[in-house]
Amino acid sequence: MILTVVALALIVVMAMAIARAFLGPTIYDRILAVNLFGTKTVLLIAVVSYIAGRPDFLDVALIYALINFISVIAVLRFFEYGSSKVNDKVGKDA
Amino acid sequence: MVRARDLFATVMLSGIYGLLSASFFILMDAADVAFTEAAVGAGIFPLLMLTVLTSVGRYEAERRRVRYLPLFVMVVLAGALFAAVLQMPPFGAVDAPSHGHVAQRYIQDSPAEIGIPNMVTSVLASYRGFDTLGEVVVIFTAAVGVVVILLGGRPKTPQQSTQALMAEHKVLRVVGKMLIPLILLFGLYVQFHGEYGPGGGFQAGVIFAVGIILYAMLFGLSNAQRVVPLGVLRWLVALGVLIYGSVGLANLVVGGEYLNYSMLASDPVTGQHIGIILIELGVGITVASAMVLIFFAFTRATRSRDELEE
């Protein structure tokens, strides 16, 4: 019961994160939204695995926590690479 | 997603899309699939996309007009598909035809015949082993294709030092150092735990590749290539397929059928076990090295592109 409430809250927050990812306005907001979305997905999967009574799904949550971190690093690296071309546009990205 | 002109935003959204579809797979009871989609759809795909974007530029050309012909075709197609879909069995129906034939047999007999609880793994590696062999070969071919397209036919660019790449991010480096062993360990766990829980060669391969890619991102490509040189990777890609194929041949030698592992040991169930472990190992090696190879090739290609511009 309580697990369901938590899952619902998580889904609502995930929807909020998607809204933020769509709205922007800067690229960093989008990255933040993706990061938030990822963490919430980790929790959602953990909670769902308990709702379904299959704790072995926790492996999937674990891999999510990992992937999430890596994608943030990948994004930052992307900026470092194309710094001369990209950075000046970053702040006022539409 | 359709309208955003900034390709970078599109890639970010497609990362969310990968996460979303993986959560959906979890809700649909497909833990193994969610595993793979998590690592691929949310991890490797955006990563490769980003690498490509560094080369092709972040912004798309201006295009404001809507294309009406494709739109029309799509509306018609959607209508036709909706009509067709209503003939499908309802969602979640127990008596749907697709659950009829072999699926029942897999569910009822595979725990006894193969002796492992994860039906997905037993179907993947044993019942449909030939199919999986084909898929591993496809991955191998794709890796070879990427190498030929991006690294072949061109003098090798001198490797520049990429030490300064992430030098500003000391925190990231330290945390990365802590995480990479964990990731690799987790990859091994997934590789060898695939018979009992969600996991297996495909997932483990991707996780392993992600660990090495993380290293390459934090410490520079040349350092990563010192750890796993391209030549070794090329060998490994082929080695995985070779292991897979030769397990099949070994079955023939001991008098069984191709990729039917029952004869590998005196007890058929043990034989199946040995066969599945070996095959998953082959799959894991191929997938991991193919992904790392593809990533290295992409990074090198975009790097040399930048050098040419300068």
Next chain:
Amino acid sequence: MADYYNYLIVVLLMVMGLYIVMAQGNLVKKLIGLNIFQTSVFIFYISTAKVSGGTAPIVIDGAELYSNPLPQVLILTAIVVGIATMSLALALVLRIKRAYGSVEEDVILEQDKSC
């Protein structure tokens, strides 16, 4: 209608992906459309595998009804094969960029014609 909503989502995603592939001029974006299309097929297979009341096809005590493992196997391999072929396509895009200096369809076609 409520019994068919999964198919509706699949059709929507599929059409959306296909539209992106057809209507967008940027090759990278076309590939993203292709990815959406691909995922819609994955969702289609996985949702046909679901049995209501069933649980994941990993044997545990006390479970009678399992979801269908076969479509899951097909999609599991399809995802990894999909990323491999997708990376091949991305490699081709990189190569096109090197050869033509652009990844916009119009520009490439124009250059081809002028040759």
Next chain:
Amino acid sequence: MPELITLLSSLCLLLGAFLIFSGGLGVLRFPDFFTRMHAAGVTETMAVTLIVLGLMLHSGWGLPLFKLLLILLFVMITGPTASHALAKSALHGGLRPLGDDSNNERH
């Protein structure tokens, strides 16, 4: 004793859910990037800890407990690191926090 543990776990879970919700609201409603990041970052670690703690109490001894611990460890390490890196590169990329007038002519 089991009742107490159930109560504690429910409490943790509910508190975590509330924190997550407030964090999500903050990300959606706060005026600029750094405040949004504050909402996401601060609530994230606390909420994740609470929810995972709740699940741990819920699950009892076993392999799942260990995995939850690993998830907690992971999120606790990666979350702040990602936030740090993100904030740093945002600052580097030219974003300024609200109220920071150091770029204006008045100074």
